[in-house]
Amino acid sequence: MSILAKLRLEKYRIDRGALLARAAAVIGAVLLGLVAIVFAQSGEFAQHVFARAFAAYPVLSAAGTPLVFVLVVGLTRRWFPEARGSGIPQVMAAGHNPAASADGPLISLRTAAAKFVGTIAMLFGGGAVGREGPTVQISAALMVAVHRWLRVPVNAGVIIAGGAAGVAAAFNTPLAGVAFAIEELAAAFEQKVAVLVMAAVMISGLVSLGIAGDYVYFGAMARHLAIRDIAVLAPVIGVLGGLAGGTFSRCLVAIATSERRPFVLARTHPLKVAFACGVVVAGAGLVSGGASWGTGYETTRELLSGGQASISFGPAKFIATLATALSGAPGGIFAPSLSVGAGLGQLVSLVAKGEPSGALVLLGVAAYFTGVVRAPLTAVIIVMEMTADRAMIIPLFIAALIADWVSSKVCHAKLYHALAQGFRAAHVKRSGS
Numbered sequence: 311m312s313i314l315a316k317l318r319l320e321k322y323r324i325d326r327g328a329l330l331a332r333a334a335a336v337i338g339a340v341l342l343g344l345v346a347i348v349f350a351q352s353g354e355f356a357q358h359v360f361a362r363a364f365a366a367y368p369v370l371s372a373a374g375t376p377l378v379f380v381l382v383v384g385l386t387r388r389w390f391p392e393a394r395g396s397g398i399p400q401v402m403a404a405g406h407n408p409a410a411s412a413d414g415p416l417i418s419l420r421t422a423a424a425k426f427v428g429t430i431a432m433l434f435g436g437g438a439v440g441r442e443g444p445t446v447q448i449s450a451a452l453m454v455a456v457h458r459w460l461r462v463p464v465n466a467g468v469i470i471a472g473g474a475a476g477v478a479a480a481f482n483t484p485l486a487g488v489a490f491a492i493e494e495l496a497a498a499f500e501q502k503v504a505v506l507v508m509a510a511v512m513i514s515g516l517v518s519l520g521i522a523g524d525y526v527y528f529g530a531m532a533r534h535l536a537i538r539d540i541a542v543l544a545p546v547i548g549v550l551g552g553l554a555g556g557t558f559s560r561c562l563v564a565i566a567t568s569e570r571r572p573f574v575l576a577r578t579h580p581l582k583v584a585f586a587c588g589v590v591v592a593g594a595g596l597v598s599g600g601a602s603w604g605t606g607y608e609t610t611r612e613l614l615s616g617g618q619a620s621i622s623f624g625p626a627k628f629i630a631t632l633a634t635a636l637s638g639a640p641g642g643i644f645a646p647s648l649s650v651g652a653g654l655g656q657l658v659s660l661v662a663k664g665e666p667s668g669a670l671v672l673l674g675v676a677a678y679f680t681g682v683v684r685a686p687l688t689a690v691i692i693v694m695e696m697t698a699d700r701a702m703i704i705p706l707f708i709a710a711l712i713a714d715w716v717s718s719k720v721c722h723a724k725l726y727h728a729l730a731q732g733f734r735a736a737h738v739k740r741s742g743s
Contacts, residue, residue, distance in 0.1 A: 555681015624653020
């Protein structure tokens, strides 16, 4: 074969590889957009079923919650250990060794299916879980699967793009998907990764837009604060959100990594912990009149619109979300954290009389969410896109940045990064590398 023929063959292989890579990204983004819609609708159905059951038989429904926790946690730990918890730490761990992870359980379709079913089961049982973190893991698994089917090499960019598109599809917030990839999923954000992330986010967003319509997650809001109020209230809510969110993260990091005896015992008796957590969630649900069950979406939307909820909503939601997360069951903390933040903002509004309660609730959402995940840019963008409220951007950034700093003093390790270490260690041990 002549040199010219070899060069042509090599060019053909490069062009064919690039075409397949683009096709894999498009197909993967379309699939994950469709799955995200099905996941969202299934989650809403599960919550409505439990809500109706609780309204008719409150004590009986609450009594079933610990049993659901034990069943889901037991099955997950026995058969699908990589499906426990949020799903975001698994994606981060997989991104550190993409070639090996493509064949491993962290982001496999088997794990993704277990995450889907486990999260829905938790919502059927009243667990305070969200679907956004699980959507990240499911979306990354789908993106990787499509690349493997088309025999396209899997790199970190593929995993990051899948996860970021999952955030965008779950919340209908494209910019937040890109921001989340920058702040959390990508340790080193390169130009090639940026292009792939934005392409996947755009396509998944178009799929969601075409099927679910042009909706704003919490509905369009129009809130504002006077300059003097911003100077006082935004920092106060930022401090409170950082303290509460940092405490939440510190508890999760401790039960996952601490070598102190109580935490070691908890890790060696997961089903007992799951039952105890289920009892706590059931108690919170009964005490709050059902406000702490599920994601808390409806109550949060009501508060953001200037409405009212029981003052127990925020504290009860915090307890229920923490207990659910500590149980190790599949399920995310994004949506429940937004609800806890809304409850925090409501409590501040009871003290700050005369101020628009919806604006304070919005600040509470951004501050507490930042305190938990330590991603202020993502928090501000996601809140803006979910409410279409641009007038609050300055106070949102003030609250988020202060919450990030305060949270770092309460919990030195970033939540998802700390949890990802455990999955990375387990993956390395399993692969023997």
